[in-house]
Amino acid sequence: MRIIVVGAGIGGLTTALALLRAGHEVEVVERAAGFGEVGAGLQAGPNATRVLHSLGLAAALEPVAVSPVATRFLRWDNDTVLTEWPLAGQIDVKYGAPYHTLYRPDLIDVLAAALPPDVVRFQRTVTAVDYWDTRPVLRFADGTAEIADIVVGADGIRSAVRGSTVEETTAPFSGMCAYRAMVRADESPEPSVRIWLGLHRHLVAYPAGRYLNLVCVVPATDWPAESWTVPGSLAELRANFRGWSPQLNELLDHVRERVYRWGRYDREPLSHWSTATTTLIGDACPPMLPFLAQAIEDGAATAHGTHPAPVLGEQRAFPSARRTRTSTARQSTRQRRGDER
Numbered sequence: 368m369r370i371i372v373v374g375a376g377i378g379g380l381t382t383a384l385a386l387l388r389a390g391h392e393v394e395v396v397e398r399a400a401g402f403g404e405v406g407a408g409l410q411a412g413p414n415a416t417r418v419l420h421s422l423g424l425a426a427a428l429e430p431v432a433v434s435p436v437a438t439r440f441l442r443w444d445n446d447t448v449l450t451e452w453p454l455a456g457q458i459d460v461k462y463g464a465p466y467h468t469l470y471r472p473d474l475i476d477v478l479a480a481a482l483p484p485d486v487v488r489f490q491r492t493v494t495a496v497d498y499w500d501t502r503p504v505l506r507f508a509d510g511t512a513e514i515a516d517i518v519v520g521a522d523g524i525r526s527a528v529r530g531s532t533v534e535e536t537t538a539p540f541s542g543m544c545a546y547r548a549m550v551r552a553d554e555s556p557e558p559s560v561r562i563w564l565g566l567h568r569h570l571v572a573y574p575a576g577r578y579l580n581l582v583c584v585v586p587a588t589d590w591p592a593e594s595w596t597v598p599g600s601l602a603e604l605r606a607n608f609r610g611w612s613p614q615l616n617e618l619l620d621h622v623r624e625r626v627y628r629w630g631r632y633d634r635e636p637l638s639h640w641s642t643a644t645t646t647l648i649g650d651a652c653p654p655m656l657p658f659l660a661q662a663i664e665d666g667a668a669t670a671h672g673t674h675p676a677p678v679l680g681e682q683r684a685f686p687s688a689r690r691t692r693t694s695t696a697r698q699s700t701r702q703r704r705g706d707e708r
């Protein structure tokens with residue numbers, strides 16, 4: 368059976384690895400010329416780390432994963448700790464897997480290193496999927512086509528596979544945007560996740576590899592692009608937090624890397640995301656507000672059959688377990704409705 372995963376992001380690579388471990392043959396096609404250097408931090412809760420560990424990646428993650436001691440909620444103007452959730456040493460006991468924060472390119476490297484070298488083919492941009500009888504045919508930007516038995520669309524927010532798999536839904540703007548910025552960890556070392564809360568704004572800072580990742584959520588009226596790679600302005604970011612606490616402003620003083628600005632859109636859950644031979648995972652699915660490491664979970668579910676029925680050879684609707692789980696996850700992300708990545 369020929370399974371082609373479209374997209375070598377975190378979701379696609381996790382899916383490929385999980386499928387290989389489950390005994391399937393798999394290929395990944397990726398638009399970029401190589402594995403991405405772009406990206407900042409990711410928080411991976413026990414739902415994600417459990418999957419990564421089950422794929423045999425615990426030792427490879429060890430040198431790059433951070434285990435924050437706690438999540439601290441701080442008052443916006445004077446750094447008073449409002450409440451604190453213990454993490455390291457507690458969450459792993461409670462859930463049987465740790466809470467990690469990671470630098471996104473490090474996680475991509477760990478996943479990529481676990482795959483045989485010829486699994487991922489770069490510079491293969493999919494433009495659409497159509498069908499030859501029931502078999503999916505991938506159409507590529509260079510005019511070529513490939514036929515598969517199963518296609519997994521792991522091609523992110525602007526998925527080309529999605530349009531051929533489900534009806535596109537509208538994406539209401541949440542009224543928020545997030546500035547993403549990085550500070551070198553040695554300039555401002557801190558072993559916890561910190562969240563400063565203020566009126567209509569909050570700022571999350573957490574260690575991610577050799578950086579501290581800052582996600583700064585503010586109101587927006589201009590419908591900014593839903594993209595990880597659109598540059599933002601440091602001056603604008605700073606203006607949004609003028610008058611906030613000394614600790615927070617000291618952090619912003621240390622920002623030397625490029626700032627990004629990302630519009631936050633939220634979508635209603637899909638009633639389905641698979642045809643008999645094609646399925647969507649991760650941000651292609653489409654994205655929910657991103658707090659719960661769903662792409663990693665989706666990858667494992669795909670290989671173990673709770674996600675797209677076809678991969679298991681069941682040619683009927685996918686089991687309700689995954690739909691219930693993703694609906695619950697989407698509700699949780701809405702309750703949080705503050706970006707913690």
Ligand SMILES: Cc1cc2nc3c(=O)[nH]c(=O)nc-3n(C[C@H](O)[C@H](O)[C@H](O)COP(=O)(O)OP(=O)(O)OC[C@H]3O[C@@H](n4cnc5c(N)ncnc54)[C@H](O)[C@@H]3O)c2cc1C
Nearest residue numbers: 374376377378398406407492493522523595649650662708
């Ligand atoms: C450049 C980039 C930077 C990011 N930075 C952050 C960050 O700083 N913090 C954070 O929390 N999350 C970040 N994310 C998103 C985060 O990785 C995802 O939200 C999450 O992990 C879901 O992963 P995914 O694999 O579903 O999608 P993505 O991570 O978006 O991966 C999709 C992959 O598919 C490829 N692709 C897209 N279209 C096509 C096509 N037509 N044909 C072939 N391949 C295609 C893309 O090049 C990409 O490699 C970033 C994503 C990207 C792409």
